Amino acid sequence: MEPGGNRRPRRGPGRRLPRRPPRVQRGHPRRDAAARGRTAGPLRRRRRAPRPARPHSGPSHPTPRRYRRPRHEGRPLMETAEIASRFLSFFEKNGHTVAPSASLVADDPTLLFVAAGMVPFKPYFLGERTAPYDRAASVQKCIRTIDIEEVGKTSRHATFFQMLGNFSFGDYFKERAIPLAWELLTSPVAQGGYGVDPERLWVTVYLDDDEAETIWREKVGVPAERIQRFGVEENYWSMGVPGPCGPCSEIFYDRGPEYGAEGGPAADEDRYVEVWNLVFMQYERGEGGAKKDFPILGDLPRKNIDTGMGLERLATLLQGVDNIYETDTLGRILRDASERTGVAYGDDERSDVMLRVVADHVRSATMLVSDGVRPGNEKAGYVLRRVLRRSIRNLRLLSGTDASYLHGLTETTIGAMQGIYPELRHDADRIHEVIETEEKNFSDTLRSGTALFGRAAERTRSTGADRISGADAFQLHDTYGFPIDLTLEMAAEQGLGVDEDTFRTLMAEQRETAKRDAKAKKLGNADVSVYGRLLESAGSTDFLGYTDHGTESRVLGLVVGGESVGAASAGDQVELVLDRTPFYAESGGQLADKGTVSAPGRGTVDVEDVQKPVPGLFVHRGTVREGTIALDDRIEAVIDSDRRASVSRSHSATHLIHSALRNALGPSTGQAGSENQPGRLRFDFTASNPLATSELSEIEDEVNTVLSGDIQVRDFTTSMDEALSMGALAMFGEKYGDRVRVVEMSDYSRELCGGTHVAATGQLGVVKLLGESSVGSGVRRVEAAVGIDAFRRLSRESLLVGQLSEQLKTPREELPERIDSLVSRLRGAEKEIERMRAAQVLQAAGEVAQNARRHGSALLATHRAPDGTTADDLRRLAADVRQRLGDDDPVVVAVAAVPEDRPVVVVAVNKQGQAGGLKAGDLVGLAARALGGGGGGKPDLAQGGGTDASAVDSALSAVEQRVAQTS
């Protein structure tokens, strides 16, 4: 850490750095170091020496804000949106289906986010699902946070990026993928290509992939000297599990001699930058220990193509700028951050890094929120929180103030990105709200953290140390979320250091325990592969439950204790996979059906739960009630129809409540989860404030009015686009482009939904909201009873009110006022009693004081108050008597009583008494021991007690003895 803190990096004359000269004139430009990334070390060590102070440039001359525009003057700049649309139309022209970007939140439970362009297509490559097309192309949003610390320090690390990719599912292979990529890159701009100079392109192929090399040389015409061979590390792809694998071929761009040595990608990674990676899924790989050491089982029956080209990186090259942060989109955000904070870009490496971090993080946060992620303490929400808080922190460092720039920057980000993602504009209000709420939460954290820091600093100084301990710094970070860089900075401001080594050790320890734990958890996860294999052998389960409550079917899979078995017998916990099923598997908040699966004459299974551990596979969990059940058995599957009907009522009610909520709170209210049980439902939604009671009853009223209209409930299947254009509500993470099921209740409610519903809303009977509560920050929950359960509840409550009315002899409508008045009268009466009792106790004070006896110089007053006198009263009495006896002589007052069944004793001693060695605590301890207990307090007033109520008098005389001895 540098002395003096770094709160205002650009302030202070010594820090001002000269603007960089244009890059071509630089012998060994600083940016090259940045481009070299991780190998270059922390940036601040590469800072140049400051230039002498600039000549005085006149009064009231504002600091010029400089931002280096991309170096493209004189030729048209191809904007990122244009690069993306060219990519898609090129492949569309070549027979590809354009697939819209999937949500950043991965459909795959093993992944936190979509981190590569091929993720949405993974099921097709793995053969889990049949692709609806042979060829596809996409621009895919991606989030990757592993390198979050590198962001801004290198030319290409970002937490959010977009991948251009074309995919072939058993259709074309190398012979077509290679020329297509080349054609798009090199064909002239006027003809829809990117117009890259072919002379600047190099390619690499895998060690033994002669086939690819031949295509490059003969079909494309790349000279042999610009083709290089790379090994497993760079040019071989596999997923680390059995499945497809194969060689890759990459296209590199030569940025020119000023960036490094000649000799192709093998020689210099900074000069030759990777542009496009073509993956040829050619072989089937087997089980293997190490990641690069596995057996090849043979050729894949259907070979696939998966390619990926980083949109930001391509834009960097096509726009002739130095790094991804200076391209049109990120550059716009960066420039905005620079203007808002008043910190010029290009002046100082450290503030440049911060500006880049802000640009990247604000963009990531905006995109994440748009895809439905909310800041939280785990998983996706935590990643979002981290990037948001890092941006706020960096903005504060840059501007040197606590001012908020996030709203404006988010707005700029939406403007910069809406060309590719028009939904951002539509979601703008919600995005702003989420981000600003988090900003406020972070401020609260910082405020309380600052107070805690102050205490830690005080503690440090009081022990004479000059460094805040690592444990304190870690506690601030771990428990209170107070960032370590802030601790360092504030410590420096107070002339203190921080024990960073210990801090790091503690951090490493925490990481270790979390990892160990995650590993232990893996054991439970391992059996997911069982279901993968089942899906492979059995195929997707046919779901008949929308229309049928029972069907004949066949047992295709049987799992006991996580292992596939051939048969199970009575008492076994089993998991069944059927050919087809009427059982609804828990999803979309709707609980699973229950029922039975029986093989006539052989055995019966009670089905308790149904889940889809992998998409498409229904797993029926239950217990074999009698007989046996075996693979290939012909069975009868029947669901519990009453339960189903009840759950369906809840689900339909959920849709009505959803609509009513949106009508009441506005369209930014989104569903955040739900659970439909028989007769009861729970609906979570986004809202920053609690619902007023009046709003709740309005919503309830609206729902019941609508349902009594007995609207037909209709469902149909359509395309996602069609559904959205009809205004159907979709949860986040819904797969775009797929066929979707829509459930509609005339124009009142229309939602994408896979669940089961009633035929008409009249079947719901009545919906009763039971209450509203908070689930977490920004998310609230309503619960409701539906149908007969709702009726019974209302009926019970009505009965209860009747009972109250009778007991209080008050008409029902007047109950609230009646209770109010009863409560306040009761309180008044209690206070009066308290007051009177205290007065009564104190009445004795005069007499007690008069009866004080003298022991030597000391005055001792003892008194046994009547039973029922409380400890509070005894204290008042003792203090009162002590005061009456004055300060002239040493005074001891000992009073005792039995408030309930156990005796209490209080001793008061005045100043002189204490000076003479009479301590209330000691005396009371003496008395309390006589009572069979203990006691304590302060030297002037102490209290004790015991269990033996008959010993009160001897307790008081024990005090008297001691006083007599001492005085």
Added chain:
RNA sequence: GGGGCCAUAGCUCAGCUGGCAGAGCGCCGGUUUUGCAUACCGGAGGUCAGGGGUUCGACUCCCCUUGGCUCCA
């Protein structure tokens, strides 16, 4: 998934090794009559999140539940 912390007046929070539940702001009343939070005096306001335990005695110690904050994965 695994840790850490917190819950006290309407709000923000103090409350030490268990012994009388507090401050600031806000609110109400009075005096003052005002240059951007006017000053002064007085007052009301508490199931110390809920439940159990230890103890003569629990806001304080232990356990459970609920809610919130936070870190790591």
